[in-house]
Amino acid sequence: MNMSHSSIHYSNPVLPGFYPDPSITRVGEDYYLVCSSFEYFPGVPIFHSRDLIHWKQIGHVLDRISQLDISSCASSDGIYAPTIRYHEGTFYMITTDVRGRGNFYVTAADPAGPWSDPITVPYGGIDPSLMFDDDGKVYVTAQQGANYDSHVIQYEIDIATGKALSEPVVIWTGDGGPWLEGPHLYKINGLYYIMAASGGTAKEHREIIGRSTSPYGPFERLLEPILTHKDIDHPIQYLGHADLIEGPDGGWWAVFLGVRLGENGYGVLGRESYLAPVHWTADGWPMIDNNDGTVQLEMNVPRLPYSEPEPVLDSGRHDFDDSILPYDLTFLRNPAAGSWSLGERPGWLALKGQSAGLSDIGQVAFTGLRQQQVAGEWSTLLELSSQEEGIEAGICARMNERAHYEIGMRQSSGRSTVFARLTVKGQARLAAEVPVTAGRVFLKIAADYNEYRLLYSLNGTEWNRLAAGSAYALSPQAVEGNGFTGVVIGLYAAGYGKAAEAAAYFDWFDYRA
Template structure:
């Protein structure tokens, strides 16, 4: 008998900053979304038929009327969305922690358009989810501070019936579960499922960093009481140490295939160059089996593995991501994002055909930011609002990569800058920029870090920014080629009037400031194009002919 070799797939299925994955099935089609925080458009949505190969089909929140990110930090905005499909309609529920709270949007076509938000009143907390029961009732769950909380992480999962016609909560709010551990840290990310007569409540706990975990409880009644599984946590790497190649798995969602298999999507990180996670929290796919009416995650190992056998599903062919974006289309590709909600036109794909034009505006890439919980009304205190900069970027998705851009830019004064930026947040970034110094056009590398201290209870906030010029050189060409290469945590920067004549500006620059655990926040590193007049008005612009991004594969 012929021995048929099983096919495998490689984790993560979505590399780079794609955290808090949620998944649903509609017939033979699967749809997956992730958190997007302070980036616009928000909530990327992907389609697959085999759970392994995914194609982005859009963003759920692609209009300012859906997504107000004004005044928020890059780690503000949209937290932990959930996607569900029921009777021909897709539902996405999430939290805008910067402006508005919990809301639902709907669509007949997951590629959009999605509706404007239905804001859910009296729905405190974060990480909302929806559960459609067999009797037609719908339930809303979320995580919120427990009534007897002594510290910020003392949370509980609550649930309440939702009137889907009115998009309003009805009946009594019920406390469902406080997590598997005694005094569990940050129970959150709840999802309800019904399997063989039991309601299963899947949550994350332990915080989203090293001690993250997935735990589960069940009940015969949707509102409990819920009994925690004796085998909890059903997934964690907290016991494997910081040298293990995959860290902090958690915040999971389950899906059953049309062939009866169960799979889990969960976030996790791949530290490199030490315990540093420049890529952020990524999306992994993990097999699940049921034993004794409880789920067993990654049977045989209990760990998130880099490879598994593929699901029992037909292969789904997805177009290979192009290395180069020539900016020839009328709209930006789905890979691109800006920072915060655009309130004015800051880029154009038509003013110069075949180019992305970024307008120089007073908004800076670096700015002072007050935490959302301390910010005043932005309409009354404009100095507290962080506006959207002229930035178009994409996720860093690989430990080793090269990114290259061809830019036409002639600064008029010392304040006008444009180029490439590696961005972890508002105040931790590298800017590889062209500007002017004493009438001479220059290219330079700026390192930005900051020291921020805050006390949420006292409402105090202090901030100290530090910018360091690491290298500078004159350049006289109208067209400038900028290239960044990364070999692990060593980033190198090249410039020139052509690719063939590129010169090294700075070599082996330390990338560890782009680690979210160091910088503070929940996002991965972005790399993209920017332009700014740094506080002044300007009629100038920077034109980008093309942008290349490519993984450097190990030999």
């Protein structure tokens, strides 16, 4: 962060990589932010900041199976669009488990946890939000319906039990576009503002707003979006799904998702979290960027809440020397019992291959990092001494079970080999395989905008390229169905039909932007 007499500079996105659907709350000078996590576990990463720019992950909200069981969850299912709020000493996070328990919230005295077991709420499709009114009433505001029938419903609950105190009513139908989602209700200067995304989470994505003297409306809608880049040529697209926050100085800010699309119209990083100041118009509307292009990759703003900056870690190494996994590492679904360990061989991560492999919907032994920059390198030292036939382990660039690239080591016909496999649109192709005599091997995935290169080394200095795969094939723009996530680069082990008897061991996981 650079400070001058005229402005303060920062870079967007403030949370690079697959951290979509941001929601924010403030307690004093401390800000807390949560994001969607879909099929990855633990669910709902939570971050802390004092200046809105430098965010440090302090844990996950949903970190145990009693809160979140997504062990058989398909990609881009699972946890959608959380909202975080704070009221009278308690933090609340409300969200949707789309194929599981539906809409629920959890509570905590400390945002780093522990968080309570889920309290379900009875109504709503996806994207529920909570609003604590001055008179003690608590409202759930949620999306309901599909496509052009999407609308916003609202009802009052008993915040201690989640029980509805009123019937749900339709309070807003938006601007006529499809997928009215991510609604939030605010009370600002005596007026109720209803804000939501419209248009679907791609090119037509936009944030719209209405206001009323009543929490149930009717809402006067501002005719133009308060946030969108849908009509301009710009490196950041798909803007929307915003949440507003007021700083201690009375200044307003918005966090929202956006996508960095490259020159060919795709991006592997998925939907990321951005920050921009909010300007209030003379007639009382909050404006962020309506096709003006003011939301930039490099921002200059007149003010920011002061704090000591936290370092942004685009590079680093996990040495697996601690007793817990670093917070930025995520499992694919709930890990099976006994499938991973940091204590089995101190200083190494042990992964025991399960019957589910990378192309299956099940409990895969996989833990990875969200890819945060287009160009980067991820490497590891793998030791796989097991002689079990068909057991493999390695490093994988994963979009979903139908789009992933991996380089690994396995036993094949009684010999150890290093192999590269490319899976595109559900079709797996063994791109290369070479025999090795060593029981340990260095593996690397190197990426740029066009491709992922799969490399191995026997000494850690001289690298051999085994194969390369198209980056476009791993982008959300290329996958079939929902592509709500971005690429995650992970360490994995797999048994493909049977659980491994012995573990694969990873000495470290290195990442370089």
